């Protein structure tokens with residue numbers, strides 16, 4: 001509900017015991033009336049050379065700034081969106097305000113990610129009766145593996161394997177359905193498994209900026225060649241920040257930032273994915289041990305922490321092209337991907 005409200009430009013009140021923080025997402029807000037402050041992610045605030053005095057001990061806490069006297073929607077968006085920094089360089093100076101309720105502010109920033117919006121909010125002085133209430137605990141508990149279940153399964157002949165089976169999963173909280181593609185005949189050996197995060201640009205459009213499309217097809221081939229295996233197609237577009245925010249990161253990359261810095265400047269974690277949903281999918285499929293196709297040590301860790309044994313890591317290297325060579329290099333040098 002809160003996610004839907006933010007996307008529609010409706011106010012949301014994060015209620016934490018006796019404190020209430022009423023916010024509108026900057027990106028979808030229709031007017032600025034009643035705004036007394038702006039809430040920004042820590043990293044966006046750092047780019048704007050702002051810091052929250054009260055949060056000096058915790059550099060990850062969001063930052064609250066006083067609404068400038070000339071605030072309008074255009075200025076609010078320029079404060080929120082780093083891809084406008086070149087087009088709209090004159091912002092500030094801003095005055096940081098003490099942040100009374102860190103957990104609510106942190107929950108609001110997380111709600112923006114879940115809604116696929118920029119993590120920036122207009123903070124309203126008063127909540128009216130139309131606001132949607134949510135607590136920081138609700139946001140923390142919002143885990144897309146919550147109440148996951150198998151919703152449908154069917155034969156799906158695919159180019160890599162004419163005898164594949166597709167299994168679709170549904171969660172109560174998330175509209176996007178995760179999918180598993182099973183190939184081969186189950187035996188006692190651990191299956192070859194690939195966790196593939198959705199990449200519309202790479203998977204569907206053949207983008208050369210990343211290696212997702214070729215990795216997807218190579219993984220399907222290797223799974224088909226194994227005695228049995230499973231491809232999990234996870235709806236974690238843009239490493240969990242959503243398509244629109246990923247394309248904003250691409251716009252920053254067009255300005256010269258790499259994939260890591262682009263995410264940070266937007267106010268997101270470098271990798272916002274939670275691989276526990278993949279572990280729950282495997283459990284529902286009766287799989288406890290896997291041979292994992294990946295170069296990403298975080299995927300191995302994430303699965304193991306969520307209770308799936310990774311008996312072997314199988315590399316999945318794709319030859320670079322002139323458009324993705326820098327991206328692949330960054331994954332190795334900055335996010336610890338295996339060479």
Ligand SMILES: Nc1nc2c(ncn2[C@@H]2O[C@H](COP(=O)(O)OP(=O)(O)OP(=O)(O)O)[C@@H](O)[C@H]2O)c(=O)[nH]1
Pocket residue numbers: 195196197198199200210212215236237238239240241245246249250259263293294295296299316331337
């Ligand atoms: N935010 C952001 N996401 C990107 C970018 N390039 C690709 N992605 C997303 O990254 C995800 C691809 O990750 P994976 O294929 O799982 O690869 P990985 O985490 O690098 O690990 P491997 O298993 O080694 O391939 C997809 O969700 C893409 O949409 C980018 O520049 N910025």
Ligand SMILES: [Zn+2]
Pocket residue numbers: 199201202203210211212213
């Ligand atoms: Zn991609």
